[in-house]
Amino acid sequence: MFDVSERMKKLPPYLFAEIDKKRKKLIAEGKEVISFGVGDPDLPTPERIVNAVRKAVGDPSVHRYPFGKGRADFRKAIADYYKKYSSVSLDPETEICVLIGSKEGIAHFPLAFINPGDVTLVPEPGYPVYQIGTILAGGTPYFMPLKEENDFLPDFGKIPDDVLAKAKILYLNYPNNPTGACADDEFLKDAVRFCKKHNLILLYDAAYHEMYFEGKRPVSFLSIPGAKDIGIEIHSLSKTYNMTGWRIGWACGNEKLVSALATLKENIDSGTFEAIQIAGVECLTGNQEDVVEMRKIYQERRDVLIEGLKKLKFRVKIPVATFYLWLNVGGDSLAFADKLLSEAHIIVTPGIGFGPSGEGYVRFALTIDKNMIKKAIERMENVLK
Numbered sequence: 599m600f601d602v603s604e605r606m607k608k609l610p611p612y613l614f615a616e617i618d619k620k621r622k623k624l625i626a627e628g629k630e631v632i633s634f635g636v637g638d639p640d641l642p643t644p645e646r647i648v649n650a651v652r653k654a655v656g657d658p659s660v661h662r663y664p665f666g667k668g669r670a671d672f673r674k675a676i677a678d679y680y681k682k683y684s685s686v687s688l689d690p691e692t693e694i695c696v697l698i699g700s701k702e703g704i705a706h707f708p709l710a711f712i713n714p715g716d717v718t719l720v721p722e723p724g725y726p727v728y729q730i731g732t733i734l735a736g737g738t739p740y741f742m743p744l745k746e747e748n749d750f751l752p753d754f755g756k757i758p759d760d761v762l763a764k765a766k767i768l769y770l771n772y773p774n775n776p777t778g779a780c781a782d783d784e785f786l787k788d789a790v791r792f793c794k795k796h797n798l799i800l801l802y803d804a805a806y807h808e809m810y811f812e813g814k815r816p817v818s819f820l821s822i823p824g825a826k827d828i829g830i831e832i833h834s835l836s837k838t839y840n841m842t843g844w845r846i847g848w849a850c851g852n853e854k855l856v857s858a859l860a861t862l863k864e865n866i867d868s869g870t871f872e873a874i875q876i877a878g879v880e881c882l883t884g885n886q887e888d889v890v891e892m893r894k895i896y897q898e899r900r901d902v903l904i905e906g907l908k909k910l911k912f913r914v915k916i917p918v919a920t921f922y923l924w925l926n927v928g929g930d931s932l933a934f935a936d937k938l939l940s941e942a943h944i945i946v947t948p949g950i951g952f953g954p955s956g957e958g959y960v961r962f963a964l965t966i967d968k969n970m971i972k973k974a975i976e977r978m979e980n981v982l983k
Protein backbone atom coordinates (compact mmCIF):
# COMPACT_ATOMS: atom_id res chain seq x y z
CA MET A 599 0.00 0.00 0.00
CA PHE A 600 1.11 3.57 -0.75
CA ASP A 601 4.22 2.42 -2.54
CA VAL A 602 6.11 5.49 -3.79
CA SER A 603 6.71 5.91 -7.52
CA GLU A 604 9.69 4.41 -9.29
CA ARG A 605 11.09 7.91 -9.84
CA MET A 606 10.96 8.59 -6.10
CA LYS A 607 12.81 5.37 -5.47
CA LYS A 608 15.58 6.54 -7.79
CA LEU A 609 16.30 9.69 -5.75
CA PRO A 610 19.64 9.72 -3.91
CA PRO A 611 19.45 9.81 -0.08
CA TYR A 612 19.31 13.31 1.43
CA LEU A 613 22.88 14.31 2.08
CA PHE A 614 22.43 15.89 5.48
CA ALA A 615 19.91 13.48 7.03
CA GLU A 616 22.42 11.21 8.79
CA ILE A 617 24.60 14.09 9.96
CA ASP A 618 21.54 15.88 11.27
CA LYS A 619 20.46 12.85 13.28
CA LYS A 620 23.86 12.74 15.00
CA ARG A 621 23.87 16.51 15.53
CA LYS A 622 20.49 16.36 17.29
CA LYS A 623 21.65 13.50 19.48
CA LEU A 624 24.76 15.43 20.60
CA ILE A 625 22.71 18.55 21.31
CA ALA A 626 20.20 16.49 23.31
CA GLU A 627 23.15 15.28 25.37
CA GLY A 628 24.01 18.90 26.12
CA LYS A 629 27.09 19.08 23.85
CA GLU A 630 28.08 22.28 22.05
CA VAL A 631 28.14 21.40 18.36
CA ILE A 632 30.03 23.67 15.94
CA SER A 633 28.46 23.30 12.53
CA PHE A 634 30.21 24.01 9.23
CA GLY A 635 27.47 21.86 7.67
CA VAL A 636 24.60 23.36 5.71
CA GLY A 637 25.22 26.41 3.51
CA ASP A 638 22.65 28.62 5.19
CA PRO A 639 23.82 32.13 6.20
CA ASP A 640 23.79 32.75 9.96
CA LEU A 641 23.47 36.53 9.52
CA PRO A 642 20.07 38.26 9.40
CA THR A 643 18.50 39.76 6.28
CA PRO A 644 19.51 43.46 6.12
CA GLU A 645 17.05 45.76 7.85
CA ARG A 646 16.34 47.80 4.68
CA ILE A 647 14.99 44.63 3.04
CA VAL A 648 12.96 43.54 6.07
CA ASN A 649 11.45 47.04 6.17
CA ALA A 650 10.58 46.86 2.47
CA VAL A 651 8.57 43.69 3.01
CA ARG A 652 6.95 45.09 6.18
CA LYS A 653 5.71 48.03 4.18
CA ALA A 654 4.68 45.96 1.15
CA VAL A 655 2.71 43.40 3.07
CA GLY A 656 0.20 46.01 4.26
CA ASP A 657 -1.04 46.63 0.74
CA PRO A 658 -3.94 44.26 -0.07
CA SER A 659 -3.07 44.27 -3.77
CA VAL A 660 -0.13 41.96 -3.00
CA HIS A 661 -2.34 39.44 -1.20
CA ARG A 662 -3.58 37.82 -4.39
CA TYR A 663 -2.07 35.20 -6.69
CA PRO A 664 1.07 36.67 -8.23
CA PHE A 665 0.87 34.67 -11.51
CA GLY A 666 2.98 35.23 -14.63
CA LYS A 667 6.74 35.75 -14.93
CA GLY A 668 6.88 38.07 -11.92
CA ARG A 669 6.24 41.73 -11.11
CA ALA A 670 7.29 44.19 -13.79
CA ASP A 671 9.24 46.35 -11.29
CA PHE A 672 11.25 43.38 -10.03
CA ARG A 673 12.03 42.14 -13.54
CA LYS A 674 13.14 45.65 -14.47
CA ALA A 675 15.38 45.75 -11.37
CA ILE A 676 16.90 42.41 -12.46
CA ALA A 677 17.52 43.71 -16.00
CA ASP A 678 19.13 46.88 -14.59
CA TYR A 679 21.30 44.79 -12.26
CA TYR A 680 22.61 42.74 -15.20
CA LYS A 681 23.26 45.87 -17.24
CA LYS A 682 25.08 47.63 -14.41
CA TYR A 683 27.27 44.80 -13.13
CA SER A 684 27.72 42.47 -16.11
CA SER A 685 26.99 44.64 -19.20
CA VAL A 686 24.29 42.16 -20.20
CA SER A 687 21.07 43.37 -21.85
CA LEU A 688 17.90 41.51 -20.93
CA ASP A 689 14.34 42.16 -22.03
CA PRO A 690 12.36 42.13 -18.77
CA GLU A 691 9.19 41.12 -20.64
CA THR A 692 10.49 38.00 -22.32
CA GLU A 693 13.86 37.04 -20.89
CA ILE A 694 13.30 36.97 -17.12
CA CYS A 695 11.12 34.73 -14.96
CA VAL A 696 10.92 35.07 -11.17
CA LEU A 697 11.35 31.85 -9.16
CA ILE A 698 10.41 30.64 -5.68
CA GLY A 699 14.13 30.30 -4.91
CA SER A 700 16.63 29.09 -7.47
CA LYS A 701 16.21 25.47 -6.31
CA GLU A 702 12.62 25.54 -7.50
CA GLY A 703 13.65 26.61 -11.02
CA ILE A 704 16.54 24.16 -11.19
CA ALA A 705 14.33 21.27 -10.07
CA HIS A 706 11.48 22.12 -12.43
CA PHE A 707 13.46 23.06 -15.54
CA PRO A 708 14.06 19.47 -16.81
CA LEU A 709 10.30 18.80 -16.71
CA ALA A 710 10.01 21.31 -19.52
CA PHE A 711 12.73 19.79 -21.73
CA ILE A 712 13.58 16.22 -20.76
CA ASN A 713 11.87 13.15 -22.17
CA PRO A 714 12.42 9.64 -20.82
CA GLY A 715 15.70 8.41 -22.27
CA ASP A 716 17.24 11.88 -22.50
CA VAL A 717 20.52 12.48 -20.73
CA THR A 718 21.71 15.53 -18.80
CA LEU A 719 25.35 16.39 -18.12
CA VAL A 720 25.82 16.97 -14.42
CA PRO A 721 28.97 18.14 -12.60
CA GLU A 722 30.11 16.06 -9.65
CA PRO A 723 30.86 16.83 -6.90
CA GLY A 724 27.88 19.16 -7.17
CA TYR A 725 24.60 20.53 -5.93
CA PRO A 726 22.31 17.48 -5.88
CA VAL A 727 19.28 19.16 -7.47
CA TYR A 728 20.68 18.87 -11.04
CA GLN A 729 20.48 15.09 -10.89
CA ILE A 730 17.30 15.10 -8.82
CA GLY A 731 15.45 17.32 -11.32
CA THR A 732 16.67 15.11 -14.14
CA ILE A 733 15.51 11.90 -12.43
CA LEU A 734 12.10 13.35 -11.57
CA ALA A 735 11.66 14.26 -15.24
CA GLY A 736 12.48 10.69 -16.31
CA GLY A 737 15.94 11.50 -17.65
CA THR A 738 19.33 10.06 -16.83
CA PRO A 739 22.17 12.12 -15.36
CA TYR A 740 25.66 11.61 -16.76
CA PHE A 741 28.24 12.77 -14.26
CA MET A 742 31.19 14.94 -15.28
CA PRO A 743 33.96 14.80 -12.67
CA LEU A 744 35.34 18.10 -11.38
CA LYS A 745 38.98 17.50 -10.51
CA GLU A 746 41.36 19.74 -8.64
CA GLU A 747 44.00 19.30 -11.37
CA ASN A 748 41.49 20.86 -13.84
CA ASP A 749 40.64 23.72 -11.46
CA PHE A 750 37.33 21.98 -10.80
CA LEU A 751 36.13 22.53 -14.38
CA PRO A 752 34.65 19.61 -16.35
CA ASP A 753 36.57 18.14 -19.28
CA PHE A 754 34.04 18.14 -22.14
CA GLY A 755 36.44 16.08 -24.27
CA LYS A 756 35.97 13.10 -21.95
CA ILE A 757 32.21 12.78 -22.50
CA PRO A 758 31.58 9.75 -24.74
CA ASP A 759 29.87 10.32 -28.14
CA ASP A 760 26.94 8.01 -27.35
CA VAL A 761 26.22 10.05 -24.20
CA LEU A 762 26.47 13.31 -26.14
CA ALA A 763 24.05 11.98 -28.75
CA LYS A 764 21.37 11.63 -26.06
CA ALA A 765 22.33 14.67 -23.98
CA LYS A 766 19.99 17.65 -23.81
CA ILE A 767 21.02 19.83 -20.88
CA LEU A 768 24.45 20.79 -19.56
CA TYR A 769 24.52 22.05 -15.97
CA LEU A 770 27.29 24.34 -14.80
CA ASN A 771 27.62 26.10 -11.46
CA TYR A 772 30.25 28.80 -10.83
CA PRO A 773 31.11 30.10 -8.31
CA ASN A 774 30.92 26.45 -7.44
CA ASN A 775 29.34 24.59 -4.58
CA PRO A 776 31.13 22.70 -3.06
CA THR A 777 34.61 23.51 -4.40
CA GLY A 778 34.58 27.32 -4.22
CA ALA A 779 36.05 27.48 -7.75
CA CYS A 780 35.19 30.07 -10.42
CA ALA A 781 35.05 29.74 -14.20
CA ASP A 782 36.89 32.20 -16.43
CA ASP A 783 35.92 33.69 -19.80
CA GLU A 784 37.86 31.10 -21.77
CA PHE A 785 36.13 28.15 -20.17
CA LEU A 786 32.70 29.74 -20.56
CA LYS A 787 33.36 30.51 -24.24
CA ASP A 788 34.33 26.90 -24.68
CA ALA A 789 31.12 25.79 -22.93
CA VAL A 790 29.00 27.92 -25.27
CA ARG A 791 30.81 26.48 -28.33
CA PHE A 792 30.36 22.95 -26.97
CA CYS A 793 26.62 23.46 -26.40
CA LYS A 794 26.12 24.92 -29.88
CA LYS A 795 28.01 22.06 -31.48
CA HIS A 796 26.03 19.37 -29.65
CA ASN A 797 22.68 21.09 -29.51
CA LEU A 798 22.67 21.35 -25.74
CA ILE A 799 20.82 23.68 -23.43
CA LEU A 800 23.09 25.24 -20.82
CA LEU A 801 21.63 25.80 -17.38
CA TYR A 802 24.09 28.02 -15.52
CA ASP A 803 23.57 28.15 -11.77
CA ALA A 804 24.83 31.50 -10.48
CA ALA A 805 23.43 31.27 -6.93
CA TYR A 806 26.81 32.38 -5.49
CA HIS A 807 27.59 35.07 -8.07
CA GLU A 808 27.85 37.86 -5.48
CA MET A 809 29.90 35.91 -2.92
CA TYR A 810 33.43 36.51 -4.05
CA PHE A 811 36.70 37.44 -2.39
CA GLU A 812 39.43 40.03 -2.94
CA GLY A 813 37.20 42.12 -5.17
CA LYS A 814 37.36 39.61 -8.03
CA ARG A 815 33.85 39.56 -9.41
CA PRO A 816 32.97 36.31 -11.23
CA VAL A 817 32.01 36.40 -14.90
CA SER A 818 28.30 36.20 -15.69
CA PHE A 819 27.72 33.37 -18.12
CA LEU A 820 25.30 35.62 -20.03
CA SER A 821 28.11 38.07 -20.77
CA ILE A 822 29.72 35.48 -23.07
CA PRO A 823 28.90 36.08 -26.77
CA GLY A 824 26.25 33.59 -27.92
CA ALA A 825 25.30 32.54 -24.37
CA LYS A 826 21.75 33.71 -24.79
CA ASP A 827 21.35 31.52 -27.89
CA ILE A 828 21.70 28.37 -25.84
CA GLY A 829 21.23 29.00 -22.16
CA ILE A 830 19.74 30.49 -19.07
CA GLU A 831 21.32 31.70 -15.89
CA ILE A 832 19.62 30.94 -12.60
CA HIS A 833 20.11 33.45 -9.84
CA SER A 834 19.15 33.75 -6.20
CA LEU A 835 18.80 36.37 -3.50
CA SER A 836 19.24 33.68 -0.82
CA LYS A 837 22.94 33.97 -0.16
CA THR A 838 23.68 37.55 -1.20
CA TYR A 839 21.13 39.05 1.18
CA ASN A 840 20.82 36.27 3.80
CA MET A 841 17.36 35.37 2.54
CA THR A 842 17.30 31.59 2.27
CA GLY A 843 13.97 31.43 4.07
CA TRP A 844 12.27 33.97 1.83
CA ARG A 845 12.39 31.83 -1.32
CA ILE A 846 13.17 34.14 -4.20
CA GLY A 847 15.35 33.88 -7.28
CA TRP A 848 15.00 34.13 -11.04
CA ALA A 849 15.85 32.54 -14.38
CA CYS A 850 17.02 34.73 -17.24
CA GLY A 851 18.47 34.43 -20.71
CA ASN A 852 17.16 32.62 -23.77
CA GLU A 853 13.56 33.64 -24.42
CA LYS A 854 12.31 30.17 -25.37
CA LEU A 855 13.86 28.53 -22.32
CA VAL A 856 12.52 31.23 -20.00
CA SER A 857 9.08 31.03 -21.57
CA ALA A 858 8.87 27.22 -21.30
CA LEU A 859 9.90 27.37 -17.65
CA ALA A 860 7.30 30.07 -17.01
CA THR A 861 4.57 28.00 -18.69
CA LEU A 862 5.56 24.95 -16.65
CA LYS A 863 5.48 26.99 -13.45
CA GLU A 864 2.09 28.44 -14.32
CA ASN A 865 0.82 24.88 -14.21
CA ILE A 866 2.53 24.00 -10.92
CA ASP A 867 2.77 27.06 -8.70
CA SER A 868 1.27 30.51 -8.95
CA GLY A 869 4.39 32.62 -8.51
CA THR A 870 6.39 34.28 -5.74
CA PHE A 871 4.54 36.31 -3.07
CA GLU A 872 4.52 39.86 -4.41
CA ALA A 873 5.59 41.43 -1.10
CA ILE A 874 8.78 39.37 -1.37
CA GLN A 875 9.28 40.48 -4.97
CA ILE A 876 8.98 44.09 -3.76
CA ALA A 877 11.69 43.29 -1.20
CA GLY A 878 13.64 41.88 -4.17
CA VAL A 879 13.45 45.32 -5.82
CA GLU A 880 14.93 46.82 -2.64
CA CYS A 881 17.66 44.15 -2.65
CA LEU A 882 18.88 45.07 -6.11
CA THR A 883 18.24 48.81 -6.21
CA GLY A 884 19.04 49.86 -2.62
CA ASN A 885 22.41 50.68 -1.08
CA GLN A 886 24.73 47.67 -1.56
CA GLU A 887 26.89 48.44 1.51
CA ASP A 888 25.46 45.36 3.23
CA VAL A 889 26.64 43.14 0.38
CA VAL A 890 30.13 44.63 0.63
CA GLU A 891 30.03 43.95 4.38
CA MET A 892 28.82 40.37 3.78
CA ARG A 893 31.83 39.69 1.53
CA LYS A 894 34.16 41.18 4.13
CA ILE A 895 32.75 38.96 6.88
CA TYR A 896 33.06 35.76 4.85
CA GLN A 897 36.55 36.66 3.69
CA GLU A 898 37.60 37.21 7.30
CA ARG A 899 36.11 33.89 8.35
CA ARG A 900 37.72 32.18 5.39
CA ASP A 901 41.10 33.57 6.33
CA VAL A 902 40.75 32.53 10.00
CA LEU A 903 39.86 28.99 8.89
CA ILE A 904 42.70 28.84 6.37
CA GLU A 905 45.24 29.99 8.92
CA GLY A 906 44.01 27.38 11.42
CA LEU A 907 43.98 24.56 8.88
CA LYS A 908 47.46 25.44 7.71
CA LYS A 909 48.63 25.31 11.31
CA LEU A 910 47.20 21.79 11.44
CA LYS A 911 49.35 21.00 8.37
CA PHE A 912 46.57 20.71 5.83
CA ARG A 913 47.28 21.67 2.24
CA VAL A 914 44.62 24.31 1.70
CA LYS A 915 43.33 25.41 -1.70
CA ILE A 916 42.09 28.95 -1.10
CA PRO A 917 38.52 29.43 -2.34
CA VAL A 918 38.11 32.48 -4.58
CA ALA A 919 34.34 32.68 -4.12
CA THR A 920 31.27 31.20 -2.33
CA PHE A 921 31.22 30.66 1.42
CA TYR A 922 32.67 27.17 1.23
CA LEU A 923 36.12 25.76 1.79
CA TRP A 924 36.78 22.42 0.09
CA LEU A 925 39.50 20.71 2.04
CA ASN A 926 41.57 17.79 0.83
CA VAL A 927 41.79 15.45 3.82
CA GLY A 928 43.69 12.85 1.87
CA GLY A 929 41.42 9.89 2.56
CA ASP A 930 38.03 8.57 3.59
CA SER A 931 35.83 11.68 3.81
CA LEU A 932 33.02 9.97 5.73
CA ALA A 933 35.44 8.62 8.35
CA PHE A 934 37.06 12.07 8.69
CA ALA A 935 33.70 13.84 9.12
CA ASP A 936 32.54 11.19 11.54
CA LYS A 937 35.68 11.54 13.67
CA LEU A 938 35.26 15.32 13.84
CA LEU A 939 31.62 14.95 14.80
CA SER A 940 31.97 12.26 17.44
CA GLU A 941 35.25 13.43 19.00
CA ALA A 942 35.27 17.22 18.46
CA HIS A 943 31.53 17.85 17.98
CA ILE A 944 32.26 19.63 14.72
CA ILE A 945 30.11 19.17 11.65
CA VAL A 946 31.68 19.22 8.18
CA THR A 947 30.11 17.68 5.10
CA PRO A 948 31.88 14.62 3.70
CA GLY A 949 32.81 15.19 0.06
CA ILE A 950 31.56 11.80 -1.07
CA GLY A 951 28.04 13.10 -0.41
CA PHE A 952 28.46 15.44 -3.40
CA GLY A 953 29.58 12.66 -5.77
CA PRO A 954 32.39 10.11 -6.10
CA SER A 955 34.95 12.73 -7.13
CA GLY A 956 34.28 14.44 -3.81
CA GLU A 957 35.91 11.54 -2.00
CA GLY A 958 39.02 12.68 -0.14
CA TYR A 959 37.51 16.10 0.58
CA VAL A 960 35.24 17.66 3.17
CA ARG A 961 33.29 20.91 2.82
CA PHE A 962 33.32 23.66 5.44
CA ALA A 963 30.51 26.24 5.19
CA LEU A 964 31.65 29.58 6.62
CA THR A 965 28.33 30.18 8.34
CA ILE A 966 29.60 30.62 11.89
CA ASP A 967 31.44 33.54 13.42
CA LYS A 968 35.21 33.72 13.53
CA ASN A 969 35.50 33.04 17.27
CA MET A 970 33.66 29.77 16.82
CA ILE A 971 35.95 28.98 13.89
CA LYS A 972 38.96 29.51 16.18
CA LYS A 973 37.36 27.29 18.79
CA ALA A 974 36.75 24.61 16.15
CA ILE A 975 40.42 24.72 15.15
CA GLU A 976 41.46 24.20 18.79
CA ARG A 977 39.17 21.20 19.05
CA MET A 978 40.46 19.81 15.76
CA GLU A 979 44.00 20.18 16.99
CA ASN A 980 43.15 17.99 19.98
CA VAL A 981 41.53 15.17 18.02
CA LEU A 982 43.77 15.16 14.92
CA LYS A 983 47.08 15.10 16.79
Ligand SMILES: Cc1ncc(COP(=O)(O)O)c(C=O)c1O
Binds near residue numbers: 702725803805842847
Ligand atom coordinates in the same frame (compact mmCIF):
# COMPACT_ATOMS: atom_id res chain seq x y z
C1 LIG B 1 24.68 25.61 -6.14
C2 LIG B 1 23.37 25.99 -5.55
N1 LIG B 1 22.39 26.37 -6.36
C3 LIG B 1 21.18 26.70 -5.88
C4 LIG B 1 20.92 26.68 -4.53
C5 LIG B 1 19.54 27.00 -4.06
O1 LIG B 1 19.39 28.23 -3.50
P1 LIG B 1 17.97 28.89 -3.31
O2 LIG B 1 16.92 27.89 -3.69
O3 LIG B 1 17.88 29.25 -1.87
O4 LIG B 1 17.93 30.07 -4.22
C6 LIG B 1 21.92 26.29 -3.64
C7 LIG B 1 21.66 26.25 -2.20
O5 LIG B 1 22.43 25.86 -1.37
C8 LIG B 1 23.18 25.93 -4.16
O6 LIG B 1 24.18 25.54 -3.37
